[in-house]
Amino acid sequence: MTAAPTHVAQSWRHWRVWDRHLPIWYDPEYRLPLTAFGKRTGLEPRRADLVAWYLLEWRWITPANLRTPARIRYEDVARVHTADYVESLTRPATLARVFGVDAWDVPVDEVMRTMRLGCGGTLAAAHEALARHGATVNLLGGFHHAGPGHGAGLCALNDIAIAVRALRHDGFEGQVVVLDLDAHPPDGTAACLRDEPGTWIGSLSGVSSGQIPGADETVLPPGCSDEPYLVALEALLGRMPAPALAFVIAGGDVLADDHLGHLGLTLDGVRRRDLRAARALLTVPSVWLPGGGYHGQAWQVLAGTVLALMRHTRRPINPGADPMNTRFARLARRLGQDRRVAPSADLDFEDVEIELGMRARGVRRLLLDTYTVDSLEYGLFRFGVLSFLERRGYGQFRVAFGTATSGGERVSLYGHADNAEHLLIDLVVERRTMEAGELLYVHWLAMRDPRARFSERRPQLPGQDAPGLGLAREVTELLQLTVQRLGLAGLGFAPAWYHTAYMVRGRFRFLDPARQGRFEALMRDTAHLPLTVVTQALAGGAVGMNGQPYTWEASDMVFLIDDPGVDPEQVAAERERVGFVVGDRPPSPPA
Ligand SMILES: [Zn+2]
DSSP, X not given: OTTHHHHHHHHHHHHHSOOTTOOEEOOGGGSOOOSSHHHHHOOOTTHHHHHHHHHXXXXXXXXXXXXXXXXXXXXXXXXXXXHHHHHHTTSHHHHHHHHTSOGGGOOHHHHHHHHHHHHHHHHHHHHHHHHHTSEEEESSOOOTTOBTTBOBTTBSSOHHHHHHHHHHHTTOOSOEEEEEOSSSXXXXXXXXXXXXXXXXXXXXXXXXXXXXXXXXXXXXOTTOOHHHHHHHHHHHHHHOOOOSEEEEEOOSTTBTTOSSOOOOBOHHHHHHHHHHHHHHTTTSOEEEEOOOOOSTTHHHHHHHHHHHHHHOOOXXXXXXXXXXXXXXXXXXXXXXXXXXXXXHHHHHHHHHHHHTTSSOTTOOOOBTTTBOHHHHHHHHHHTTHHHHHHHTTOEEEEEEEEOOTTSSEEEEEEEEETTEEEEEEEEEEEEEEETTEEEEEEEEEEEOOTTSOOOSSSOOOTTOSSOOOSOXXXXXXXXXXXXXXXXXXXXXXXOSSHHHHHHTTTTOEESSHHHHHHHHHHHHHTTTSOHHHHHHHHHTTOEEETTEEOOOOOOOEEEETTXXXXXXXXXXXXXXXXXXXXXXXXXXXXX
């Protein structure tokens, strides 16, 4: 073994050098086109987007690092999964079970597209890992619960098993190692690769699903913290055979307070996990995959995995980082420059129409004196809203200005599906001068998925005539960008329902300090109840305040760019003065 010293020297040299060229597989369609999904599981369906945007916007990587996956071929899928099972994936009910959503919520082709892109990414990442003799990352994958004849736990196809079988088919004979560091055990992967020689599966999880034949499994106690976790990892790495190719599931669900994981790691502990595994696999071709993650910071785990591989650093992700906000703001600036090219064409067309007498001068329509219909549609396209709606089955989009009954300017987005045109987004806004300054005031905002259905999983909230689109975050960002573009002081609106106020509570506050105090008291006193129960109780008059029936007060909330804040003493005084009770029947009116 005379090669050993050279090997070690080489590893240390590699460790000091940044891996600037780390290849990362990513596709915007890694986002699952399920609208009710994130709220229930705590999963952020935009995780891959947030990580890619963070890495690009903070200049950790350049577009040259990114690779675009191709959908895995069914020929590759068929080496792992049974024909009956693959056929069952054409039915919404099968996928609905795997993802824990209603069958109505499943656009089969698009969900399968996301799954197949993820699997294609893992296989391509394995090929490139072998070619470069180093690490690669796929921002979607590690579907370890999918077995040969069934899917489970958000895993419809087993990307690792598919990649291993495809490589074997092409003649790869080296030792394969699957280092599964997700908080759940690799039951599906072990079942798929049961008879595969030269394959070792090692797992550190926080929950047992029974003995898994063929896996080196360590189940850690609930809430296991950084230090004992790292000790167990060290032991697992000590038992790992020398790999010719490694797959690492750098699970994002090991953080404390994860919705579905049971471990108790910190972000720093997870980074140390990745650094330790990366060092053990130095100079080994390795494919790194995200696995699960049902926590607001799960995207930071995955971004941290990339930093561990590229820079070998424990430096934390900036806790205030908001990749969507940063990304959208930059796109908006670009859009401002693009306007000379694209949407101004629309203005020119209007000019022509006016000259030809097809349209009277003076009726040129602009939203807020700024946006043309085409510039709005172009914006929705550039910010990814239209492509998401396309995956939900809508097409032939149309933006139209309309009349608002209550003042303000109305703009609507329509889309075609099932031979009919549907209203998807409906917005009524105006500039309004308030004591806080000149604001963009939202009279009305509806985001509707009219082809979806309400169910126990997606209860109808007061004011909803159709389930939502899952785009609230994007639309809020776009409204904020509009505020900046128009040079306004902020956004304002009067929430008609408790759940609306609750959902924006992080950014918005009530203008009136006493009203803010009552809102905070209401949140405090109903914290033990689901949001749907509280908002329905308020709408049904079943809430009491200080012994009297309480009616929801739809007063103004604002988000201000430079918020002087409210008087905290006034807020606190009202918060302490009032107490709320949610009854199963309305409190009796005062005698
Ligand atoms: Zn998991």
